[in-house]
Amino acid sequence: MNAFRQGEWVALTSQKGKKWLIRIEEGPYSSHLGTVQMEDIVGKEEGDYLDTNKGARMFLFRPTLEDYIFSMNRHTQIIYPKDLGAIVFYGDIQPGCTILESGIGSGALSLALLRALGGTGRLISVEKRPEFAHMARVNIVKYFGKPPENHEVVAGDIQDFYMNIKADRIFLDLPEPWHCIASVSQLIRHGGLLISLSPNVGQVQLMFRELKAHGFANITTFELLKRDWMVDERRARPIDRMVAHTGFITIAKRTPRLFTEPEQVILDKV
Structure with a gap:
């Protein structure tokens, strides 16, 4: 096992x-549990511990x-x-993807995609709000320790965006993603996947119509609900609060032709 070093998290x-x-x-x-000397962590292994000056035990793990993600600054x-x-899974992200x-x-999402790419391929992030782009850059560099060589942040509006690329995957996390389908449909290769995240079902319906009109097929939409359980020696029951609906994930495949026949969108709940 690798011991903790000075400067890492x-x-x-x-x-x-x-x-x-x-x-x-x-x-x-220092925290409400007491104080530890950070230099005492150097040389220890994951799973080791330190005791604070108040006697509380603090285990040491790599984050x-x-x-x-839950600790980083965000707008x-x-x-x-x-x-x-x-x-990442249904988008079939793999090393080498554009x-x-x-x-x-x-x-x-950029962090999750960059991790899945494993230092290969290329991730292009388009953001029209400078303050968002700046904070994302800071968070990404803080996590990796340096700017990833395969990541590019571009200031611009995806609705008017053009690059001489044919992406393997396109991800959209926008308030009105249907407005950019006409432009991004020219930036994805045939057989490529477009994945969109939207909180409201009305957004999903508008996306479906635009995707069909611009040569996308096999359109599916689903949501995920996560329920944690409280388990100890005496009981096992669901925790009172859960991470329920956060958004609908829509996935579609790019084809070389346009579709005029109506197709029913599939809504799954996992």
Whole structure:
């Protein structure tokens, strides 16, 4: 196992699961559970622990991508991990893909896509709001330690966007994504996948009509509901609160022809 080093991130984790994501630097770190000396973490392995000056035990783990996404600064609501996992899987992301996304938000989807690309391929993020693009860049660089070489952030409106590319995948997280289908349909190869995330079913219906009108087929829409359980030695029951509806994920395949026949959209609930 690799020992913790100076300058990397650590998830200080209490015995009840409370986490603090801290960069390992010289000096103390304090919380309501007490103080630990950060330099004492250097050389320890994942799963080791330190005791605070108040006697609380803090386990040492490397933060997961989920940990980082929930801790990073953001202007907007993030895409939840349950949806990120589905987007990466059903979007069939693999090393070497060329991916176009809009908008970048705080960078949660960009991080998931870059992880799946594994340093290969290309991710182009189009964002028309400079403050969003800046914060996403900061979050991405903070996670990787440097700007990923295969990532490009472009300032612009996806509705008027043009690049000399044929993307394998296009991801849309926009308030009115149907307005850009005409332009992005020229930027994706035949057989490529377009994936869109929308919170309201009315948005899904408008997207369906535009996708059909611009040569997309096999259009499916679904949502994911995540319910955690409380399990201990005496009981096992669902937790009172759950991450229920966060958005509808629509997936469509680009074809070389336009469709005029009506087709029914499939709405699945997993």
